[in-house]
Amino acid sequence: MQDVRVRQHTADREFVATRFDLDTPFGVIPVFDCFRAADGLIQEVRPFYDPRPTTNAAG
Numbered sequence: 001m002q003d004v005r006v007r008q009h010t011a012d013r014e015f016v017a018t019r020f021d022l023d024t025p026f027g028v029i030p031v032f033d034c035f036r037a038a039d040g041l042i043q044e045v046r047p048f049y050d051p052r053p054t055t056n057a058a059g
Helices: 052-058
Strands: 003-012 015-024 027-038 041-049
Antiparallel strands (some): 003 015, 027 041
16 A cells, blocks of 8 residues: 545544545555444444455456
8 A cells, every 4th residue: 555545534423434545556446434433442344445456457
């Protein structure tokens, strides 16, 4: 990973959502993560991303 660019970030009570771009040697990978936190700890992470930049690079 060469860089991370946060595009949007929002929080509502225990839920946090972040849309960001990962700049990798394979290209830019758009990612959306949804987190749930409770008692000061992350309880759940749900990542969503487009794997095509990595699968296309693998041939």
